[in-house]
Amino acid sequence: MNMTYREAISQALRQAITRDERIFLMGEDIGRYGGSYAVTKGLLADFGEERIMDTPISEAGVVGVAIGAAMGGLRPVVELMTINFALLAMDQIVNHAAKLLCMSGGQITIPLVVRTVGGAGRQLAATHSQSFEGWFAHVPGIKVATPASPYDAKGLLRAALDDPNPVIFIEHSLLYGLAGDVPEEEYSVPLGKADVKRTGTDVTIVAYSRMVQVALEAAALLEKEGVNAEVMDLRSLRPWDKETVLASVKKTTRAVIAEEGWRTGGFGAEVASTIASEGFDYLDAPVQRVAGVEAPMPYNKALEQAAIPKASDIIAAVRAVL
């Protein structure tokens, strides 16, 4: 069936709530209001307030309560309205969700999914346009999924819901309208498996989330110049699929890594360092990175566009490695 990224996530949630009575949703304005990005629209009417819980505006508290509920045997799915507000819940995610299994010597399990949405491009300015997925990926004990297509969004969400560990599921606000083929029935896309979106021989472009679309756009333009790019979607950042990335670099001998967030300490640095240390002998050129401009995101449309990586930036990076 053809459906949007938003519909795919919504369907995955609906099917999960129907299938497993332990699963319930918590979040700000997910019920009556219908969800800030309308992902949860209609669910309250069908499942009631016990399964679709509107919460106060208390990110730390809500994530903490969800962790406790997961400890107590339920399977909460929290929606954090945007990733920018996840900062308020960082303590709960990092100090509790990620640690209690280990710190309790295996006695506590936290099957929790935190859905949130990141990314820039809607003129929401500096506090509402961020990409923090690398911050979460830094932390052992949690997993991080970053779906880039409707198919992966639905399948990765199922995998996250089946996972006995806490999973941070990061959607992108500019992908909600993206349409694609999605099976009606439930299926799982494993965390930690990259997807080769386009095969090529001349250069490997590694991306995730919305940058996958931008990389595909760049690859289409490069093809006209006779450059055959392979585009790789990491799909999840923890665990991340370094084997598939290294195998691709071995074949193409050149790598460009694209991410939307700031360059310093960004997830692309992790990928670049892995290629440098484990795939150095494959390389015919230094690895190049494409990333967001290191400034608080401006409101002005032209300035904002200048701050977000575009296909032309990826093309320039590819030219630099050829």
Added chain:
Amino acid sequence: MADMALAERLDKALLVDLLRQMLLIRRFEEKAAEMYARGHIGGFLHLYIGEEAVAVGAVSAMQPQDYIVSHYRDHGYALARGSPPGRVMAELFGKATGLSRGKGGSMHLFDVPRGMWGGYAIVAGHVPLAVGLALASKRKGENRVAVCFLGDGAINQGVFFEAMNMASLWKLPVLFFIENNGYGMGTAVERAFAGKDIYRIGQGHNVPGQQVDGMQVLEVREATATALEQVRSGGGPRILEALTFRFRGHSMADPELYRSKDEAARWMERDPIVTYRRYLGEQDMLSQEETDALEREVGATVDEAVRFAQESPDPEPEALYQNVYLD
């Protein structure tokens, strides 16, 4: 001294057991201090000496299925809940046999089978976890109350208010047990909290509160039992504030420059163990010989706990990678 009516309703075995538990905690903590000084215990060690009546009174009023979610000053709750002293000491020693397999230490004691759902070292960070456990309990129709122990310092954290609000909004079975020992590290309550009575802090959120003398084990037990009954009957969360005092520093590294010797001495006159033991004697519940026997029994238990901890193995090197993720 404790109201006779309280004692009359309890049988002698229980009354003596409360003393035994308090003594066990006292001697355990004294021994832990010694082991810390000898280098067997690392990190932070927050002793519970002086506050024993709180944990023992409160835990004795709980039912076995109830949850304890506590702050890092947690040895007393684990011991009162029946965690083997040897495994508690082994955790302080970082041994593989410790309650948390040597991965948690003093501040993070977990004994889930006995209802000890953890000590937590981010001040007030554990409060929403208790509320979440209560949510699960209510959703599953279980008769389990989550008892969340927190300090007077923790009530000034935002997440405490967030969690209390949700607990009240959703009428969840939680008891917020505020252990007011007068200080958060070196900051006196009145220098940190703008209100007057901590137990009334939930008024604006429809969470009723009560205060109890935390130096009297029977009073604590009675107040906890009443509060738990109210919470269990579905009325939503409640607050119980126990007034107490830690006789030692905040942790082992505290020179205690922020409080006067006088203040400490005044509280120590009300030592919960000394006064309760005297009271039991006066009531002809406990003879001198019985007291001595109790001391010997507790002393032997603590010595055995140290022996167990000392002889236990360190975790295997592979333990570093265990329980990071569940497969």
